[in-house]
Amino acid sequence: MGLELYLDLLSQPCRALYIFARSNNIPFEFKQVELMKGQHKTEEFQKVNMLMKVPAMRDGSFTLAESIAILLYMVRKFKTPDHWYPSDLQKRARVDEYLSWQHISIRGKGSKLFLMKLLLPLLTGQPLPPEKLEGATEELNAVLKQFEETFLQDKPFIAGSEISLADLVALVELMQPVGSGYDLFEERPKLAAWRRRVEEAVGKQLFQEAHEGILNAKNLTVDMIAPEMLEQFKQHLLKQVA
Amino acid sequence: MGLELYLDLLSQPCRSIYIFARSNNIPFEFKQVELFKGGPGTGPGRAAARPSNSEGAGKVSLLKKVPALKDGDFTLAECTAILLYLSRKYNTPDHWYPSDIQKRAQVDEYLSWHHTNIRANAPKTMWIKVLIPLFTGQPLPSEKLQEVMEGLSASLKQFEERFLKDKAFIIGSEISLADLVAVVELMQPVGVGCDIFEDRPRLMEWRRRVEDAVGKELFFQAHEMIFNIRELSNIQIHPQLKEHLAPVLMKMLK
Numbered sequence: 001m002g003l004e005l006y007l008d009l010l011s012q013p014c015r016a017l018y019i020f021a022r023s024n025n026i027p028f029e030f031k032q033v034e035l036m037k038g039q040h041k042t043e044e045f046q047k048v049n050m051l052m053k054v055p056a057m058r059d060g061s062f063t064l065a066e067s068i069a070i071l072l073y074m075v076r077k078f079k080t081p082d083h084w085y086p087s088d089l090q091k092r093a094r095v096d097e098y099l100s101w102q103h104i105s106i107r108g109k110g111s112k113l114f115l116m117k118l119l120l121p122l123l124t125g126q127p128l129p130p131e132k133l134e135g136a137t138e139e140l141n142a143v144l145k146q147f148e149e150t151f152l153q154d155k156p157f158i159a160g161s162e163i164s165l166a167d168l169v170a171l172v173e174l175m176q177p178v179g180s181g182y183d184l185f186e187e188r189p190k191l192a193a194w195r196r197r198v199e200e201a202v203g204k205q206l207f208q209e210a211h212e213g214i215l216n217a218k219n220l221t222v223d224m225i226a227p228e229m230l231e232q233f234k235q236h237l238l239k240q241v242a
Numbered sequence: 243m244g245l246e247l248y249l250d251l252l253s254q255p256c257r258s259i260y261i262f263a264r265s266n267n268i269p270f271e272f273k274q275v276e277l278f279k280g281g282p283g284t285g286p287g288r289a290a291a292r293p294s295n296s297e298g299a300g301k302v303s304l305l306k307k308v309p310a311l312k313d314g315d316f317t318l319a320e321c322t323a324i325l326l327y328l329s330r331k332y333n334t335p336d337h338w339y340p341s342d343i344q345k346r347a348q349v350d351e352y353l354s355w356h357h358t359n360i361r362a363n364a365p366k367t368m369w370i371k372v373l374i375p376l377f378t379g380q381p382l383p384s385e386k387l388q389e390v391m392e393g394l395s396a397s398l399k400q401f402e403e404r405f406l407k408d409k410a411f412i413i414g415s416e417i418s419l420a421d422l423v424a425v426v427e428l429m430q431p432v433g434v435g436c437d438i439f440e441d442r443p444r445l446m447e448w449r450r451r452v453e454d455a456v457g458k459e460l461f462f463q464a465h466e467m468i469f470n471i472r473e474l475s476n477i478q479i480h481p482q483l484k485e486h487l488a489p490v491l492m493k494m495l496k
Contacts, residue, residue, distance in 0.1 A: 050404055051355075062344050069350035076343050089330055090316050096323035103357040 003028040005070075006048055006056040008035045010217070012107065013067030014055045015172040015210045020071055020165070022210075023202045024080045036220075038229040068099050071165050083162035094159045098151055098166035102173065106147060109140040110173045116241050118180035122222055123234045132241070140177060140184070148190055156197055163201040171198045172210075179214035245270040247324075248310040250277045252474075254365065255321030256309045257426040257464045262325055262419070264464075265456045266334045275308050322353050325419050337416035348413045352405055352420035360401065360427050363394040367431035369491065372471055377479065378488045391436065402444060410451055417455040425452045426464075433468035 005021060005028050007014040021028050033039045033054050040052050049056035049065045057064045057073070064070055075085045086092050113136045121127045147170070151158050158166040174195075177184055185192040199207045225233065247263065247270045249256040263270050311318040311327065318324055329339045340346050367390060375381045401424070405412050412420040428449070431438050439446040453461045462469075 051400065062347075064347050064351055066351045066354035068354045069347050072350050073343065073347040076346070089327065092330075093316075093318050093323050093327045096326050097318060097320045100320040100322040100357070103354075108358075 001060065004031050004058040006031045006033050006045065006054055008033050008054050009210055009213045010035060011054050012172045012176050016067055016169050017055050017070055019172070019202050019206055019210050020168060021074060022206050024078060026074055026078050036224055036229070037226045084165055086159060086164065091159045095164045095166045098158050099169060102169060105143040106170060107173050109136070109143050110176045112136050112241060113140050113182060114176040114180045115237050117182065118217055120237050120241065122220055123225070123230065123237065137182065144184060144188070144191070148188070152190065152194060157194070163198060167198045168202065171195060175211055175214055179217040181218065243314065246273050246312040247271070248273040248275050248308055248312070250275045250308050251464060251467050252277060253308050254426045254430055258321060258422045259309050259324055261426070261456050261460060261464050262422060263328060264460050266332060268328055268332045277308065321423070329419070338419055340413065340418065345413050349418045349420045352412050353423060356423055356427070359397040360424060363390050363397060364427045364430050366390045367436045368434050368471070371434040372474060374491050376474065377484055377491055394431065394438065398438060398442065398445070406444070406448060411448070417452060421452050422456070425449055429465055429468055433471045
């Protein structure tokens with residue numbers, strides 16, 4: 001039994017793992033965990049990750065949660081090319097810096113906008129008040145500005161001239177608000193150029209494939225959600241955007 | 243000019259870096275940053291911080307917050323990044339960030355989970371009980387604190403059941419970066435009178451082990467400000483800072 005990755009490609013960190021593993025030809029078994037069907041709450045999945053979250057990994061008897069931990073584990077175990085997590089002390093620190101900062105900034109605000117613009121209206125049958133959406137959009141815009149000015153600056157990639165884990169983790173997160181209809185790349189040419197470079201570095205086709213689900217998120221309907229999960233999801237999400 | 247660490251020990255991530263560096267005898271210059279003093283452009287937490295004593299300090303951290311590291315021309319923000327940089331550059335003992343790929347992954351796993359769980363709620367206790375009243379002149383309704391404590395309890399439950407379990411430390415028999423980052427965060431509520439260790443003997447045992455591993459004296463020294471948090475109420479906060487931050491802080495709590 002080799003490496004197993006427990007994923008739902010609707011989830012940003014799952015996409016980072018999927019793209020990283022495929023792009024580096026890391027052999028793994030794709031274990032689908034459909035969040036909308038509540039498969040993350042099953043007893044079976046809890047044995048892999050008792051935190052009931054995706055992504056999760058199982059390698060023999062070793063289980064691991066948290067996408068950053070899993071990415072780094074794969075880097076080390078499969079000895080991927082240096083640029084992904086450079087051995088140069090300072091470049092590596094730049095990657096660590098981004099991976100740490102992004103949790104509550106890019107990931108936090110991008111997810112929030114996606115929840116408010118698409119997911120909650122899907123569950124409740126009603127859009128959110130425009131002021132709430134505006135507020136969430138402004139928050140995301142603010143961190144996008146920080147991203148461009150502090151992390152990307154005038155470099156091709158976050159750590160310099162080559163793609164690293166930081167770029168991959170950043171881009172998959174930015175695709176979430178895009179999937180909800182906020183094309184944040186439209187008036188940001190520098191970001192758009194960086195996005196193209198990242199897509200090319202991992203492989204355009206692979207990138208498109210990984211993002212098929214999220215880019216069609218607008219076609220999700222409430223009957224796709226397991227009825228017993230509906231109320232739980234609603235309450236959980238309402239708390240997150242409160 | 244050697245290693246400079248820009249720190250305010252009121253801040254949890256600053257304490258983990260301070261304790262780590264001192265405990266490992268890493269030579270550095272302590273650059274005091276006082277988050278609550280200073281004029282325009284300064285402020286606590288994620289707002290701008292300007293070191294109180296130097297030129298070019300604004301360059302130190304483009305993210306303008308603490309903690310920050312300056313090593314020659316190289317500047318770095320983010321606690322995890324700084325801790326890892328220090329462990330690599332100064333070749334600290336293996337247990338801090340084990341070379342064993344699985345143990346290392348478990349440290350990474352905790353450091354990642356920490357951001358949106360323990361660190362999501364623990365700091366709010368100080369904001370609610372001390373800082374916001376200090377800035378706005380008004381106490382907050384008790385439901386606010388209750389909400390935060392409930393969130394923190396849920397995270398603590400996961401911490402004990404999923405991360406610590408029956409081990410001495412998060413990854414096993416020796417202390418690692420994970421324990422240090424966790425414990426400093428949990429001292430924040432303790433400082434303001436929400437002693438989360440009180441009814442949690444297993445956690446308290448773990449805390450004692452962490453204190454012993456880094457050195458009790460160092461641990462207490464690093465936490466002196468937190469234990470004397472009442473004194474914060476007497477400091478003079480720059481009026482412009484108060485004006486600027488009061489609405490931001492109120493929003494923060496929503």
